[in-house]
Amino acid sequence: MAQPQLNDIQGLIMSGYAHLGHGAYIFLTIPDATSGKTWLRAVTPMISTSQEWPKDANGNTIKPSTSLTIGLSHYGLTALGLNKAALDSFPYEFREGITERQRARILGDVAESAPKHWEIGGRDPENLHVILVLLADSAERREAFRQQQQTLWEQHGLTLYGSVDGDKLSDSREHFGFLDGVSQPKIEGGVRNPKAAEPTIKTGEFILGYENEYGQLPDSPQLDGRDLGKNGSYMVFRKLYQDVAAFWNYMKANVPSDEDSQAQIRALSDDDRQVWLAAKMVGRWPRGTPLVFAPFKDDPSIPFEKFNTFYFRERDPHGQFMPLGSHVRRSNPRDSLPPNKQEALKMADRHLIIRRGLPYGTPLIPLDQLPPRDVQDDGADRGLVFLCINANIKRQFEFIQQTWANNRKFHGLYNDKDPILGDNDKTGSMTIPRDPVRLRLNNVPRFVQVRGGGYFFLPSITALKLLSAP
Amino acid sequence: MQNTLTVIARIKPGDAGRLEELLDLIGQDIRGKDRNIYLKLEDFETLHFCRWVMIPNDGNGGQKEFLLFVSYYDGGLRAHLDEFVDRAGEAMDLIWGGCVGYPLTRTANPERFKRDFYRFIFRHSYDFEARHIGYHNERVVNVRRYINMREKLQSFLDLRQVEKFLAEDLKSIVDLLPIKPRALADRLRPITSFVAGLLRFIVFLLDFVWNLLFVFIIRPIRRTVQRREPRLNLQLNWQTIQPGIDDIEDLVTQNQLTVISRIKPGIREWFRVRFALLLINMIAKHFQTKGSLGGIPTIHFAHWSIIDRGRWLLFISNYDGSWDSYIGDFSDKAAPGLDLVWRSAPDYPAKGAIDLEPFKKVIRLNQVKTQAFYSAYPNSTVINILNDRALTRALDRDSVQAWLRRL
Numbered sequence: 086m087a088q089p090q091l092n093d094i095q096g097l098i099m100s101g102y103a104h105l106g107h108g109a110y111i112f113l114t115i116p117d118a119t120s121g122k123t124w125l126r127a128v129t130p131m132i133s134t135s136q137e138w139p140k141d142a143n144g145n146t147i148k149p150s151t152s153l154t155i156g157l158s159h160y161g162l163t164a165l166g167l168n169k170a171a172l173d174s175f176p177y178e179f180r181e182g183i184t185e186r187q188r189a190r191i192l193g194d195v196a197e198s199a200p201k202h203w204e205i206g207g208r209d210p211e212n213l214h215v216i217l218v219l220l221a222d223s224a225e226r227r228e229a230f231r232q233q234q235q236t237l238w239e240q241h242g243l244t245l246y247g248s249v250d251g252d253k254l255s256d257s258r259e260h261f262g263f264l265d266g267v268s269q270p271k272i273e274g275g276v277r278n279p280k281a282a283e284p285t286i287k288t289g290e291f292i293l294g295y296e297n298e299y300g301q302l303p304d305s306p307q308l309d310g311r312d313l314g315k316n317g318s319y320m321v322f323r324k325l326y327q328d329v330a331a332f333w334n335y336m337k338a339n340v341p342s343d344e345d346s347q348a349q350i351r352a353l354s355d356d357d358r359q360v361w362l363a364a365k366m367v368g369r370w371p372r373g374t375p376l377v378f379a380p381f382k383d384d385p386s387i388p389f390e391k392f393n394t395f396y397f398r399e400r401d402p403h404g405q406f407m408p409l410g411s412h413v414r415r416s417n418p419r420d421s422l423p424p425n426k427q428e429a430l431k432m433a434d435r436h437l438i439i440r441r442g443l444p445y446g447t448p449l450i451p452l453d454q455l456p457p458r459d460v461q462d463d464g465a466d467r468g469l470v471f472l473c474i475n476a477n478i479k480r481q482f483e484f485i486q487q488t489w490a491n492n493r494k495f496h497g498l499y500n501d502k503d504p505i506l507g508d509n510d511k512t513g514s515m516t517i518p519r520d521p522v523r524l525r526l527n528n529v530p531r532f533v534q535v536r537g538g539g540y541f542f543l544p545s546i547t548a549l550k551l552l553s554a555p
Numbered sequence: 556m557q558n559t560l561t562v563i564a565r566i567k568p569g570d571a572g573r574l575e576e577l578l579d580l581i582g583q584d585i586r587g588k589d590r591n592i593y594l595k596l597e598d599f600e601t602l603h604f605c606r607w608v609m610i611p612n613d614g615n616g617g618q619k620e621f622l623l624f625v626s627y628y629d630g631g632l633r634a635h636l637d638e639f640v641d642r643a644g645e646a647m648d649l650i651w652g653g654c655v656g657y658p659l660t661r662t663a664n665p666e667r668f669k670r671d672f673y674r675f676i677f678r679h680s681y682d683f684e685a686r687h688i689g690y691h692n693e694r695v696v697n698v699r700r701y702i703n704m705r706e707k708l709q710s711f712l713d714l715r716q717v718e719k720f721l722a723e724d725l726k727s728i729v730d731l732l733p734i735k736p737r738a739l740a741d742r743l744r745p746i747t748s749f750v751a752g753l754l755r756f757i758v759f760l761l762d763f764v765w766n767l768l769f770v771f772i773i774r775p776i777r778r779t780v781q782r783r784e785p786r787l788n789l790q791l792n793w794q795t796i797q798p799g800i801d802d803i804e805d806l807v808t809q810n811q812l813t814v815i816s817r818i819k820p821g822i823r824e825w826f827r828v829r830f831a832l833l834l835i836n837m838i839a840k841h842f843q844t845k846g847s848l849g850g851i852p853t854i855h856f857a858h859w860s861i862i863d864r865g866r867w868l869l870f871i872s873n874y875d876g877s878w879d880s881y882i883g884d885f886s887d888k889a890a891p892g893l894d895l896v897w898r899s900a901p902d903y904p905a906k907g908a909i910d911l912e913p914f915k916k917v918i919r920l921n922q923v924k925t926q927a928f929y930s931a932y933p934n935s936t937v938i939n940i941l942n943d944r945a946l947t948r949a950l951d952r953d954s955v956q957a958w959l960r961r962l
Binding site: 187301 | 709712713715718719721722723726801804805808847850852875876877879880883886887888906909910911912934936938939942
C-alpha cells in the first residue's frame with residue numbers, strides 16, 4: 086500500500102472539518118488564461134492540505150480556524166488555456182458536465198429540477214469555472230475570509246458567478262430534522278477519519294494515483310506527459326432545495342391510524358407514528374440511530390459509534406426494520422444485495438462517495454421537536470449544499486444516483502425510488518415491509534429539488550502549480 | 556419453449572437512408588402510440604423481445620450496409636414469422652423490402668409469400684453459440700398474466716381495510732390450520748435430490764459430448780457440403796464511439812446491448828472461441844437456470860453468434876438497469892468467463908474485464924447502435940418476473956375453487 090502524500094492532497098478530501106460550521110461556496114469566472122494563472126499562483130499557497138495538524142506544547146492538536154478548497158470545472162481548465170490533448174485526457178462525464186441532456190435525465194434533474202431552472206451552473210455552465218470552498222469556525226471569520234479572497238480574485242479580474250453560504254444546524258441535523266453526514270467511508274492511509282467511519286476503502290476510490298477497489302490505478306489526466314491527476318480528485322456540487330413543509334405534511338397525511346394492522350404501531354401516539362413514517366423513509370431515526378437497531382421507536386441507549394457499523398443480511402434481510410427502499414439503505418446497501426454477503430460488500434464498496442457540505446438557509450421547523458405542528462411553507466430557500474468527493478464520478482456519484490436512488494427496481498422492488506433523493510413524480514410508491522402485511526404509500530411526491538450543480542476537478546498542489554505555470 | 560432468431564441481410568444500395576429514417580421513427584415510438592403507424596408489436600403473442608440494428612461497414616465508407624434483426628419468441632419459427640406477416644405485412648415490406656432478396660408477392664398469394672418470407676429469413680439467419688434465458692419455458696402470455704395478477708393483488712392490499720382483514724381476521728383462521736406433518740416425500744428429499752442431481756449431470760455430460768461433436772465436427776462438415784453461410788465482408792474499425800449510441804438507452808426498465816467484435820484468424824482462435832462459448836452455453840443451459848448467469852440477475856435474454864464465416868462475434872443482450880451497472884456487473888462478477896470469450900478482440904484490456912475503465916471503453920467502441928428495441932413487458936425486471944411467477948404459482952385455480960366449494 087502506497088502512503089498518500091498528504092501535503093500534496095487538498096484538505097477537504099481527507100477531512101470534513103467538522104469543527105468549521107460556517108461555509109461559503111463561491112463560484113468564479115476566469116476572464117482569460119493569463120489572469121487566471123496569476124490568480125491561481127497567488128491563491129495556491131492558501132489552499133488547505135491534508136497534512137497532519139500541528140500540536141501544542143501539551144500534545145493537543147491545534148485545529149485550523151479556516152480552510153480553503155479549490156476546484157476547477159472543465160470550462161475552467163479550458164479558460165486556463167490547457168491544451169486540447171490535456172483537456173481530452175479528462176473522463177468524458179467531467180468533460181460533458183452535469184448539465185448534459187442524457188446525464189440530467191439519469192441523475193433525475195428533470196421537470197422543476199432541470200438545469201435550465203437552476204440558480205447555479207445550469208443555464209450558462211460555460212461561465213462556471215472555479216469553485217472555492219471557504220470554511221470557518223464563526224460567521225465573522227467567514228466574512229473576513231471572504232473579503233480577503235474577494236479582494237484577491239477581483240485584483241486579478243475574476244468575477245463572481247454565484248455563491249451560497251452553508252451553516253451547520255444544531256446537533257448536525259439537516260432541514261427535515263435528521264442527523265446528516267453519518268455514513269462516511271474510511272480512506273485507507275487517511276488521517277482524521279470520522280469516528281463512526283466504516284469500512285476502510287482503498288485510497289484510489291477517492292484520490293487519483295493510488296490503487297482502487299479493483300486493484301487498479303484510476304485513469305488520470307495528463308499534461309504534456311506529466312501526471313496531472315495524482316493526489317487530486319473530483320468533486321460534485323449540488324444545491325438541493327428541501328421542501329420541509331411538503332415532507333412533514335406528507336407524513337401527517339399518510340400516518341397509520343389507530344386501526345393499523347400492527348399492534349406495535351397502534352401502541353404509538355399519533356406524533357410518534359409520524360416520526361416512525363419519516364424514519365422509515367430515511368432509514369434512520371432523527372437522532373441518527375439506524376432502524377436495524379430500533380424498528381418502532383428510537384433507542385437512546387445506542388451510541389453514535391454504532392450508527393455506521395451495521396449490516397442487513399442477517400439482521401434485516403427483507404427490510405422489516407430498515408425498508409429496502411429507504412434512503413440510507415439505497416445510498417449504501419452494504420451486504421444487502423444478491424447473490425451473497427461477500428459479493429454484495431465487494432460491489433457496494435465500489436460505489437461509495439465521501440460527502441462534504443452543509444445545510445443552507447434557516448430552519449422552518451424546530452429541529453429538536455419532531456414531528457412539527459401545522460407546518461406551512463414560508464417560501465424561503467433552504468436545503469443542503471451537497472458536495473461529494475470521488476475518483477470516478479461516473480462509477481461513484483452517478484451510479485449511486487442512477488442505479489440506487491432513481492431506480493424503481495432497486496433490490497427487487499417494483500416501482501419505488503429513493504423517497505428523499507429520487508426524482509419522484511407522484512407515480513411511484515414507497516414500500517414499507519412488515520409482518521404480516523406490508524404498508525405501501527403511493528403517489529410519492531418529490532421533497533428535494535435540485536437548484537444548482539457542477540463537476541469539479543480538485544487538483545493536487547503539484548497540479549495547481551503545473552496549471553498556473555506561465 | 557423460447558427460441559432465438561438472429562438475421563443479417565444486406566441493405567440494398569440507396570435504401571439505407573430511407574430505412575434508417577423509418578427504423579428511427581419506429582424505435583422512438585416502439586409501442587405505436589404516436590408517429591409509428593406501422594408496427595403494433597404489443598399485439599404479438601409470440602414475441603418477448605426484438606430489435607433492429609443497422610450495421611455500418613467501414614470497408615464501404617461507413618455505409619449502413621447490413622440490417623440485423625434479433626427476436627426471442629415462443630414456439631416455432633414459422634408461426635413466429637407468420638405472426639409478423641399477418642399482423643404487420645406492410646411494415647415487413649417497408650423494412651425488409653430495403654434488403655437484397657426480399658420476396659415481393661405478398662398480396663398476390665399470401666400463403667406462398669409466407670413460405671418465401673420464411674425462406675428469406677432462414678437463409679439469412681445464424682445459430683447462437685451460447686445463450687442465457689432469465690426465465691425458462693415462460694410464454695409471453697404467461698409473463699403478462701403473472702404481472703397482471705401481481706398488480707391486482709398489490710392494489711388490493713393497498714386498501715387499508717383489506718390489510719386489516721388479512722392481518723387480523725384471516726390470520727386468526729390461518730392460525731387454526733394444522734401444521735402438516737413431514738410427508739414421506741419430504742423425508743426422502745435428500746435421496747431424491749441426489750438422484751435428480753445425478754441424472755442432471757448425466758444429461759449435461761451427454762449434451763456436452765453431443766455439442767462438442769456438433770460444433771467441432773458435424774456443423775463444419777455440413778457447412779462445407781450444404782449451406783454455405785453468406786460472406787458479409789464486414790470491416791469494422793472501431794476507433795470512435797458510434798454517435799447516438801445511448802439515444803434509446805434507459806428509457807424503460809430494460810436496455811439493449813449489441814456488440815460486434817473481431818475474432819482473430821487462425822485455427823487456435825477458431826477452437827478457443829467456440830469452446831469458450833460452448834462451455835458458457837452448457838453452464839447457462841444446465842446449471843444457471845434460476846434467473847442469473849454468473850451471479851448477474853438482470854439478464855432476460857442474451858446470446859452470442861459467430862457471423863461472417865467466423866470473422867466476427869455478435870453479442871446481444873436484453874438486460875435490466877443502466878449500461879454502467881450492467882458492464883460493472885460483468886467486471887465484478889463474470890470477468891473470467893468474458894475474458895475467455897473476448898480476449899482476442901482488439902484493444903481488449905490486457906488485465907481483462909476486471910480492469911473496468913478500459914473494459915467499458917472497449918465495449919462502447921464495439922457497440923453498434925440499435926435503431927429500434929421492443930420488449931413485451933417493459934416495466935419488469937427479471938427479478939420482478941420471477942417473483943410474480945412464484946406468487947402466481949403458489950395458488951392454482953382449480954384447487955382454490957375446489958376448496959372454496961367445500962364451504
